[in-house]
Amino acid sequence: xxxxxxxxxxxxxxxxxxxxxxxxxxxxxxxxxxxxxxxxxxxxxxxxxxxxxxxxxxxxxxxxxxxxxxxxxxxxxxxxxxxxxxxxxxxxxxxxxxxxxxxxxxxxxxxxxxxxxxxxxxxxxxxxxxxxxxxxxxxxxxxxxxxxxxxxxxxxxxxxxxxxxxxxxxxxxxxxxxxxxxxxxxxxxxxxxxxxxxxxxxxxxxxxxxxxxxxxxxxxxxxxxxxxxxxxxxxxxxxxxxxxxxxxxxxxxxxxxxxxxxxxxxxxxxxxxxxxxxxxxxxxxxxxxxxxxxxxxxxxxxxxxxxxxxxxxxxxxxxxxxxxxxxxxxxxxxxxxxxxxxxxxxxxxxxxxxxxxxxxxxxxxxxxxxxxxxxxxxxxxxxxxxxxxxxxxxxxxxxxxxxxxxxxxxxxxxxxxxxxxxxxxxxxxxxxxxxxxxxxxxxxxxxxxxxxxxxxxxxxxxxxxxxxxxxxxxxxxxxxxxxxxxxxxxxxxxxxxxxxxxxxxxxxxxxxxxxxxxxxxxxxxxxxxxxxxxxxxxxxxxxxxxxxxxx
Numbered sequence: 001x002x003x004x005x006x007x008x009x010x011x012x013x014x015x016x017x018x019x020x021x022x023x024x025x026x027x028x029x030x031x032x033x034x035x036x037x038x039x040x041x042x043x044x045x046x047x048x049x050x051x052x053x054x055x056x057x058x059x060x061x062x063x064x065x066x067x068x069x070x071x072x073x074x075x076x077x078x079x080x081x082x083x084x085x086x087x088x089x090x091x092x093x094x095x096x097x098x099x100x101x102x103x104x105x106x107x108x109x110x111x112x113x114x115x116x117x118x119x120x121x122x123x124x125x126x127x128x129x130x131x132x133x134x135x136x137x138x139x140x141x142x143x144x145x146x147x148x149x150x151x152x153x154x155x156x157x158x159x160x161x162x163x164x165x166x167x168x169x170x171x172x173x174x175x176x177x178x179x180x181x182x183x184x185x186x187x188x189x190x191x192x193x194x195x196x197x198x199x200x201x202x203x204x205x206x207x208x209x210x211x212x213x214x215x216x217x218x219x220x221x222x223x224x225x226x227x228x229x230x231x232x233x234x235x236x237x238x239x240x241x242x243x244x245x246x247x248x249x250x251x252x253x254x255x256x257x258x259x260x261x262x263x264x265x266x267x268x269x270x271x272x273x274x275x276x277x278x279x280x281x282x283x284x285x286x287x288x289x290x291x292x293x294x295x296x297x298x299x300x301x302x303x304x305x306x307x308x309x310x311x312x313x314x315x316x317x318x319x320x321x322x323x324x325x326x327x328x329x330x331x332x333x334x335x336x337x338x339x340x341x342x343x344x345x346x347x348x349x350x351x352x353x354x355x356x357x358x359x360x361x362x363x364x365x366x367x368x369x370x371x372x373x374x375x376x377x378x379x380x381x382x383x384x385x386x387x388x389x390x391x392x393x394x395x396x397x398x399x400x401x402x403x404x405x406x407x408x409x410x411x412x413x414x415x416x417x418x419x420x421x422x423x424x425x426x427x428x429x430x431x432x433x434x435x436x437x438x439x440x441x442x443x444x445x446x447x448x449x450x451x452x453x454x455x456x457x458x459x460x461x462x463x464x465x466x467x468x469x470x471x472x473x474x475x476x477x478x479x480x481x482x483x484x485x486x487x488x489x490x491x492x493x494x495x496x497x498x499x500x501x502x503x504x505x506x507x508x509x510x511x512x513x514x515x516x517x518x519x520x521x522x523x524x525x526x527x528x529x530x531x532x533x534x535x536x537x538x539x540x541x542x543x544x545x546x547x548x549x550x551x
Contacts, residue, residue: 318351515548
């Protein structure tokens, strides 16, 4: 066809014209740069105007509503279907109009886009992925901003399943499969570390087994939303994370992420690789405490469950590789992902587990049949996993994650993933140390605090003092009633924890900002807890917090 006139292009931009006319014009735009430029000008003109009515397929300015199927976004992408929607935004399958290419579009919810930190994380993912030249990272194809100011991200459209989904379906991976997944994952991380980028949120949900022709699968590392650079010039381009704020998903966080004494480096990704490899080989996690605070304490202070206890048949050399990744001292881990990969492949070879360099991971038929995208789908997939958490469950999650969520801490999936936390059911209620209320001192030098008394008393129904032993039938002491947790008792316990924190600060001569944030979050959780289960969860978190404070 010849060059269409401006009126025909304006009709096209407005969503008008028959399907055959639109298809012919789209084919022309694929080959004509002049007409594409004119279409872009027309789109900009439409943005500047405020039309009284809008056709369903015309340019969408997202203000309160998200786009619908058939809408055109930014003059380039036509929405084909919704892949997932969550607390942070929505992910769509879309067609790139001029290139006839399928993409995955991430759009932030308008109310979320009003938060500069959320936008920073969104843009950080795009910048980090764009820096990496490896087939094992999900490619970012485009980054733009709608007229409303809402950013969007166009990404490579992938089909397959996550490592987490295959684990849920198959239980665990074979040693050979694990080596293949770790080989490709480590290649992606090696490129990231070479560019000065630390992922900081490696987990099975962020490792996607993308389907490829011939029944093979390749690993794609996803979600660089909380990536950080250890090169100042690269970090300037990434922006967005704050020193002293805990970032990551709790089960995969290294000790230095949980309790940062110094700025963590790339070796936190080695720890996370070890946790993922442990989980792939055994179907279980190395630390499985029931509350996030208990989990944090175990990661920092306790040994992991030995992998050979989970799966006695595993080759000893492979177990040694996992154990080295999970060394609490970063200096005892592998110095690089390349050395980790070499050690793992050597261990597999030593155990006669063949995973030659040309070997490919197999895409399973069940994965293909579910037609899950890396960005959303019918089952739990990357961008939408745990996106819509029932209201009754949210409070439990918030209470269980008490301290680590402080100051925007635990950042899970882009679609507002929250860690699944099972409430603790302790055999006995925690025993607080009654103290007079001390107002928090969140700034300046550590305050001088008196030592807490040695005696500890149980919590009574309406008082913090114990009931006397009164005689019962036959002159025997009457059994004491089971102590009942109250908000007042938990407030008292937090006061004692605050004294311990201040004493630690005085001994070190500095202010522990991270633990002060955790304490502030626990105070908020106490005020939000009303039922017995909620109070018990907070009590368990306070107990774990106290244990973290003790030397």
